[in-house]
Amino acid sequence: MSDGQGPNGGVGNGSGKPSMREALIAAAFELFLERGFEQTTIDDIVQLAGVGRRSFFRYFPSKEDVVFPDHERCLADMTELLEQRAGDGEPVTQVCDAARLVMRMYAADPAFSVKRYELTKSVPALRAHELSVVWRYEHTLADYLRRRFAGWSDGTLRADVIAASVVAAHNNALRSWLRAGGKREDVTSRMNHALEFVQQSWGVTTDGTSDAPAQEPEEVVVLIAKRRTPMWRVVREIESTLDESERN
């Protein structure tokens, strides 16, 4: 998102002139919104952009991909971020940070993102394409968590469930932001709120120096209690759950 190939056809490559890739995106969107996605051919797009048909396929494998031009780069950024953080910090925080890359991609050009959201909702082929992209993000996050939770009891289950939770929370916040018109100042607080909701449920408390839980797969105690539960019952519940010998 920083090399000038932003989704917005009108800005980005520093020369003030849209790149060929940007021109193709702008032309495609103009036609998709005017005629509909299915009614627009790749020939229509290259004609309006004033480039050859082969140029289109140099940038985009299919007509669907021109609608989501930055997901490939975002997936690569996500993979890179998670590789850098392979063994550090609280795992759920790391995947939430990785999910924020997607949010930032959308927030980089809110007007484009809102238009695309409207278009995608109404075109089954685009929704199918979006599902496959979302699946790849979720798979990338789950893969990372599976490595972090290797050796835990229910490690892969935990990884898959947390990855799905993070993606669902991210998409809930992203869509509600897009439906509300995509105001730039809104997006971060909405996203933080949604991701914190997941972190509160699934975040792992580590001792700050190490996150290797292999020796202690059940390091964390989760207690769920009704607000009105009397304190003596809460304490009894904790005591029966905690291993007495491990308490200070």
Add this chain to the structure above:
Amino acid sequence: MSDGQGPNGGVGNGSGKPSMREALIAAAFELFLERGFEQTTIDDIVQLAGVGRRSFFRYFPSKEDVVFPDHERCLADMTELLEQRAGDGEPVTQVCDAARLVMRMYAADPAFSVKRYELTKSVPALRAHELSVVWRYEHTLADYLRRRFAGWSDGTLRADVIAASVVAAHNNALRSWLRAGGKREDVTSRMNHALEFVQQSWGVTTDGTSDAPAQEPEEVVVLIAKRRTPMWRVVREIESTLDESERN
């Protein structure tokens, strides 16, 4: 799954003779496994099944659908189950029960399910189709939970995250069961274990007489603590979280 149109082409309609639908499924699978999915045409399938081309489309909208012949019925069963339980019981338990319908569909014919799993893994078009089916299940569960959590703070967020968690846990258990060869006696315990994992995190404790939380959106307190946390810190944490006036 009880009207004789089971996925297994060899059994089911009570007459001992496969129905036309079953014959089409059996023929399709024979060809898909022999030649590959992409290399098999609908004409090949109807020819082997000994029926006309129009019969195929009477049962299946597309070649992909013949690989997942029972999802439409399962989705309808899920919707019906959730309608019956519109206002009753713990919401997360209800969606877990609904998810078990999918598990039972797979478990009704393990050999077919294992074959299909192998086939789907290797064919991108089938994986895309499966993603769209999974999305519809998730959407059905989320819709139900959104109604149940209407009036809660973060109701739609909670609904979306729990639905995604349930689907991820279900699919984790289902796939590990299929990878292990699909032994019939295995599936229920694997599934219960995975769904209980989600219920422990997201299940809602109600007072047993009502599940209407609208007046009390933050009815539940979730505490996550390290095993070694001293008890005084646990208690202080709970006290600062609970509203003092609401405790007995």
